[in-house]
Amino acid sequence: MYQYDSYDQAMVDARVEEFRDQARRRLAGEMTEDQFKPLRLMNGLYLQLHAYMLRIAVPYGTLSPRQLRKLAHIARTYDKGYGHFTTRTNIQFNWIKLEDAADILAELATVEMHAIQTSGNCIRNISSDQYAGVAADEITDPRPWAELLRQWSSFHPEFTYLPRKFKICVIASPNDRAAMRTHDIGLELVERDGRVGARVYAGGGLGRTPMVSPLIRDFVEEEELVSYLEACLRVYNRYGRRDNKFKARIKILVHELGVEEYRRQVEEEFLHMRTLGIQPPTEELDRIRAFFAPPVYETGLSEEVDRSDPDFALWLDRNVVAHKQPGYAIANISLKPVGGIPGDATADQIDLVADLGERYSLDQVRVTHAQNLVLPFVRKADLYALWQELDAAGLGTANIDMASDIIACPGLDYCSLANARSIPVAQKIAQRFASKEAEIGELKIKISGCINACGHHHAGHIGILGVDRKGTENYQLSLGGSGAEDCSVGTITGPGFTEDGVVDAIERATNLYLTQREEGERFLDTYRRIGMAPFKEAIYG
């Protein structure tokens, strides 16, 4: 994986000192909270209901065991012994003291980590495919590109006070595992005439106005990508709406201008940008690429896996996916134990994953946007031993992409923006469906505790949105969303439900699916084939 050189290290070290000084001035009363807020946000520090929350960037979801151990240490020393992995593949700690924040950032800097731009109206952490580098369907590893963009977007002189936050995702497979088209800019690396370049989508997003991003440009050459993105961002910075925070994302600009007009303005700006020499030379991407070179794989490894333990066999079927290298597999670690908090991991679990990453996965661990972890380089022969260790630590849940593998935001239990709780709903759904999920098959349920949609509910096969209705929590149900390559926004079924009512409603919907499905159909496929009406009928009867 990428390693900082002295330049990168100097940047994060300077950032720690900058923040230390800003926090000191704030604590000394030299700065108002209004002035401090955007600065702390750009260091990932939010003020939540009970304490500060610190969101730490995990660039393109890749972590080393050394970094994981540091995160576990932070969880133990500065938090309550656990951390929460997010839908942006970051990790956040919910019980942080402002006085400690600079020390935590300093600790992170020692393992080449930071919280730069994990919040605020700036370019956020660049996300990518959790199977990057090991997926059989990728045309190249997207992470070098993501790292190039991480550097380009860090402390950008022009794009740090944008109308609103800005999220970029880079993938390199036709199968989208990173919800690329729900991002402000989505880049899909594609090959054309033997050259790799980027297909650029812009104006996707969830929130209160969900949109699947339209294609803006079919191909941008590697040598021009930064110039092109500067053009995209400049048009947005200049013309994105600033009168209403809820209409300030780029999706609204693209929608209001129309794709054609946005594209035209970007092209015009691009003609100018490409003359400025702002694009790093191709040698820079080559330099970064060398860090992501494939490992030295062992050859002649056994393809055999003993499936005689039924619990292990279930985990194999649900959590292990094909690797591009013979003899190896990709193992998902679910952070969704039934009845647990989606995405949470204790310090001990994080330490264990670090150990397992070292012993079984060539020192690499990934974070997924579905709030799970991945060991990307496991020898098939090691899978059983790995599973036994995971299982013993409560990390062996076999439910990837199943009903209990729920994406949920922190909700009203933590978040000051939330209208309703998300975690208890996720727990109840998981408990209700755990015994039936084998029959139901792939079903992506996503829960947000407010309209900001951090739980990606619009992109759920089944989505749940918590709202506050006359002082009581009420849950709206939607069906038919997807964050994958068949990206779509779900449709609301009708009137909302109580916490228990929404669980019942989902059960009525899945029961209908079980009676209506045709061979090989997932819940989403059946919904798309038969439409909302029968589901509505089943749910509201």
Add this chain to the structure above:
Amino acid sequence: MGDLLNFRDGETIAETPVSIEEFLGASNATAVRIEPGEDARLLLPHLDRIALVEVTFPAFTDGRGYSSARILRESGYTGELRASGDVLVDQLFRMRRSGFDSFAPDKPLDPAVVETTLSRFTEVYQKSVDGRRPIWAKRHEVN
């Protein structure tokens, strides 16, 4: 109003800037003011007669002025480029990188904090209009 901060080689321009509308009219002014929603490119045909462009920041969170500044510098403007209004010390670094060379903050800035803030980042990741060589150029010995 705080003191004017000057990072130019020479003096700052004393002339009071006029609005862009007035400037583009029959004005002889050589100092012009751009508000956040105004298009800096309207000034491009007139750069040779402008000595001062003042870019206003009614709220420091409105970042349109950074684009205005960079566009002017990218187009060869060499006169004074002043940021005025809600200009706070923590924004100065990026403003300098975007081409501003003088500042008229609403509230005075602590010179010591200004000094520390502007000298903190010894390296930069991007090429902008301040002449600093980005990290990638140093890594690969290109300009």
